[in-house]
Amino acid sequence: MEDFIESIHEELIKYDNYLQNDLNEFNEKLNLTRKNLFNYIDRQIELLKKIKEEYKREFNYLDEENKKTCEINQNQFNKLCLSINRNDSNTTLVSKLL
Structure with a gap:
């Protein structure tokens, strides 16, 4: 019994x-999986940060270009208005300017 x-x-x-x-x-x-997953998440976060910065630069560029274009358009409009005001007696010329 004792042997048993x-x-x-x-x-x-x-x-x-x-x-x-x-x-x-x-x-x-489990620890390896956790470590690998967290490393992957960290890499994705860094990638998204880089993408965000790229889009920031692109939107800043577009914003600046839009400001330049608006300024040019405003200047052209002002010149047109000035020309029309100077020539308001000449209806033929005013019609051509418009």
Whole structure:
């Protein structure tokens, strides 16, 4: 009977070792997965920051170009108005200017 109990005890120790090994393996894989996922997320965040900066530069450029174009258009409109005002007695010329 004592041998039987000892045998069972040894088997239980083996199973305990298996369980510990499984737990350790699981924890290692979980930690590796966590690390890899967080690294991936960090890389994506950096990529998105770079993309955001590119779009900022592009929108700033477009904003500046739009301001220049608006200024040019306003100057041309002002010149047209001045020409019309100077020649308001000459309806033929005013019609051509419009």
